[in-house]
Amino acid sequence: MATNRRLLLVRRPHGEPVPDDFRLVEEAVPAPPRNGFVIRNHYASLDPAQRGWMDDAPSYMPPIALGSAVRATTVGIVHTSDNPDFRPGQWVLGMNALEDYSPMTPGGFTMAIDVSRVASPSHFLSSMGAVGLTAYFGLLEVAKPEANETLVVSGAAGAVGSVVGQIGKIMGCRVIGIAGGAAKCRRLIKDYGFDAAIDYKGKSVPELAAEIALAAPAGADIVFENVGGNVMDAELLNLARKARIVLCGLISEYNSPDKIGIRNLWQVLAREAVLHGYLVTDFVPRFAEAGTVMARWMAEGKLRMDEDIQVGLENAYPAFMRLFSGANTGKLILKIA
Amino acid sequence: MATNRRLLLVRRPHGEPVPDDFRLVEEAVPAPPRNGFVIRNHYASLDPAQRGWMDDAPSYMPPIALGSAVRATTVGIVHTSDNPDFRPGQWVLGMNALEDYSPMTPGGFTMAIDVSRVASPSHFLSSMGAVGLTAYFGLLEVAKPEANETLVVSGAAGAVGSVVGQIGKIMGCRVIGIAGGAAKCRRLIKDYGFDAAIDYKGKSVPELAAEIALAAPAGADIVFENVGGNVMDAELLNLARKARIVLCGLISEYNSPDKIGIRNLWQVLAREAVLHGYLVTDFVPRFAEAGTVMARWMAEGKLRMDEDIQVGLENAYPAFMRLFSGANTGKLILKIA
Numbered sequence: 318m319a320t321n322r323r324l325l326l327v328r329r330p331h332g333e334p335v336p337d338d339f340r341l342v343e344e345a346v347p348a349p350p351r352n353g354f355v356i357r358n359h360y361a362s363l364d365p366a367q368r369g370w371m372d373d374a375p376s377y378m379p380p381i382a383l384g385s386a387v388r389a390t391t392v393g394i395v396h397t398s399d400n401p402d403f404r405p406g407q408w409v410l411g412m413n414a415l416e417d418y419s420p421m422t423p424g425g426f427t428m429a430i431d432v433s434r435v436a437s438p439s440h441f442l443s444s445m446g447a448v449g450l451t452a453y454f455g456l457l458e459v460a461k462p463e464a465n466e467t468l469v470v471s472g473a474a475g476a477v478g479s480v481v482g483q484i485g486k487i488m489g490c491r492v493i494g495i496a497g498g499a500a501k502c503r504r505l506i507k508d509y510g511f512d513a514a515i516d517y518k519g520k521s522v523p524e525l526a527a528e529i530a531l532a533a534p535a536g537a538d539i540v541f542e543n544v545g546g547n548v549m550d551a552e553l554l555n556l557a558r559k560a561r562i563v564l565c566g567l568i569s570e571y572n573s574p575d576k577i578g579i580r581n582l583w584q585v586l587a588r589e590a591v592l593h594g595y596l597v598t599d600f601v602p603r604f605a606e607a608g609t610v611m612a613r614w615m616a617e618g619k620l621r622m623d624e625d626i627q628v629g630l631e632n633a634y635p636a637f638m639r640l641f642s643g644a645n646t647g648k649l650i651l652k653i654a
Numbered sequence: 655m656a657t658n659r660r661l662l663l664v665r666r667p668h669g670e671p672v673p674d675d676f677r678l679v680e681e682a683v684p685a686p687p688r689n690g691f692v693i694r695n696h697y698a699s700l701d702p703a704q705r706g707w708m709d710d711a712p713s714y715m716p717p718i719a720l721g722s723a724v725r726a727t728t729v730g731i732v733h734t735s736d737n738p739d740f741r742p743g744q745w746v747l748g749m750n751a752l753e754d755y756s757p758m759t760p761g762g763f764t765m766a767i768d769v770s771r772v773a774s775p776s777h778f779l780s781s782m783g784a785v786g787l788t789a790y791f792g793l794l795e796v797a798k799p800e801a802n803e804t805l806v807v808s809g810a811a812g813a814v815g816s817v818v819g820q821i822g823k824i825m826g827c828r829v830i831g832i833a834g835g836a837a838k839c840r841r842l843i844k845d846y847g848f849d850a851a852i853d854y855k856g857k858s859v860p861e862l863a864a865e866i867a868l869a870a871p872a873g874a875d876i877v878f879e880n881v882g883g884n885v886m887d888a889e890l891l892n893l894a895r896k897a898r899i900v901l902c903g904l905i906s907e908y909n910s911p912d913k914i915g916i917r918n919l920w921q922v923l924a925r926e927a928v929l930h931g932y933l934v935t936d937f938v939p940r941f942a943e944a945g946t947v948m949a950r951w952m953a954e955g956k957l958r959m960d961e962d963i964q965v966g967l968e969n970a971y972p973a974f975m976r977l978f979s980g981a982n983t984g985k986l987i988l989k990i991a
């Protein structure tokens with residue numbers, strides 16, 4: 318009889334998560350909830366946001382309860398069902414957890430997906446999923462880029478950042494990416510077509526600010542922020558007047574119990590910039606429409622999204638930590654089955 | 655023969671300004687520039703922004719050059735003129751300096767003012783001037799308050815904050831002020847009609863955040879930020895979803911060479927808040943229109959603006975420091991003549 322392996326959060330991480338914060342358990346496969354169903358998870362998205370959900374702090378979602386499985390977006394196949402709209406064999410996307418089997422109900426983020434038109438169902442966690450569309454709506458609907466504007470993207474080699482930069486190029490922007498290490502910077506230019514790439518590693522805020530100034534002498538019209546900390550402080554010293562900042566993530570801070578904070582907020586005032594706290598949730602009803610545009614750009618060779626697929630629920634912890642060590646290249650996904 | 659006393663900036667302050675950063679000199683009264691004029695300054699505005707201009711850092715205005723007089727908004731009377739539109743005896747407002755006599759040219763912030771309709775010409779540096787109108791446009795045009803919204807104002811007993819809170823009440827908001835000390839908090843309630851007042855002194859960020867939460871259980875729809883630092887971090891823990899933050903000043907940081915920074919920026923993302931870096935300059939063409947509204951509210955007893963008038967150019971340094979010690983009550987103005 319099949320069992321359900323589940324990765325539980327058993328202790329709130331203090332700073333960087335350690336293996337003892339989690340426990341892999343085996344339980345019985347659940348029965349479908351009333352009017353719901355159970356899916357066999359095949360792929361799970363590993364995202365920086367999950368680190369935030371592990372803290373007991375006010376956020377846009379409740380913290381992951383201690384003793385419950387680590388929340389994750391997954392795609393899988395309906396295994397058993399009490400709902401005629403979700404028959405066994407149907408592929409489904411939803412907000413579930415790092416586990417073999419997830420009970421689900423319709424509504425919310427739950428949606429049936431057609432995997433026949435994609436090379437891999439995992440694409441619904443990358444280019445066709447919330448991550449690719451976070452880039453799409455954050456840049457196009459929040460920052461609203463115009464041709465010839467200068468766009469600075471941090472975390473530029475990451476899943477969101479690499480797509481933001483490529484869409485920026487499609488829109489005619491001059492795109493400057495900030496990433497960690499020479500290899501990632503080479504990929505920004507070679508694989509993603511950025512105009513300039515800056516390696517933040519080992520640089521002070523003034524040093525990094527000076528490099529950004531060289532690449533963007535008239536300042537950034539748009540900053541797409543995924544990192545925070547010193548990287549953001551250096552960007553803030555290079556704002557064009559009335560710059561738009563899309564605050565999409567702060568990955569440098571998620572594991573810091575003593576956050577260093579943003580010291581150059583004065584620049585937001587002095588440049589009359591606007592900083593938008595951004596979640597993609599408002600745009601979920603437009604995902605299908607945007608997914609079509611993304612698919613077209615990919616077919617035309619204008620957009621690529623790399624996936625870093627790690628294998629096995631038993632490897633979830635080291636796979637997740639690749640997000641923070643900077644080891645991952647492209648969208649990090651855990652293959653469960 | 656008259657001489658021109660001038661307060662020069664002779665050294666950039668490191669942190670809190672000290673007397674040796676300045677030197678009071680006596681020079682000859684200047685001749686009017688071509689097509690310009692010279693005014694005898696009567697009142698000078700002392701503002702937190704001047705501290706920023708003393709630093710050699712990128713900002714919305716160039717730093718005050720070492721060896722030149724400290725930039726200040728002043729009102730005075732035309733003394734000598736080479737311009738028929740500004741005859742001797744005419745009152746004028748402009749961006750000048752802490753000095754007895756200032757050479758001026760038309761344009762920019764220079765404007766002739768009609769002091770016959772105000773109790774004191776100093777009002778053009780407070781309620782009728784940039785400070786009162788900074789509150790007016792920042793709240794009404796940037797935050798756009800609606801009735802029954804919750805407005806949290808920091809630096810609430812200050813020149814800008816006290817007006818923001820009063821206009822918030824006129825607009826039907828629930829207004830919570832944060833100020834330093836019991837006496838100021840009493841004034842917020844008694845003199846300015848705030849709904850609640852919170853004393854930030856001696857409180858940690860969690861303690862202050864808990865007090866704000868008690869006063870604003872559903873969170874702040876609008877934060878009007880004049881202070882920054884720990885006060886702002888506590889406010890950020892109390893944002894309503896899609897809150898608007900008007901970033902008008904960061905007085906807690908102006909004298910800090912090692913800024914503590916904002917650690918709770920994550921909340922801006924999690925609450926999908928928008929933070930607007932705000933300068934009043936865009937609204938200068940609408941000053942006359944807004945001044946009329948402000949004057950009407952004052953005549954109707956709905957709005958008051960206190961002035962803290964210190965006397966004598968020779969007292970400019972201790973007068974200026976009242977801004978940072980929290981000693982000033984109302985708009986701080988230096989009477990020069």
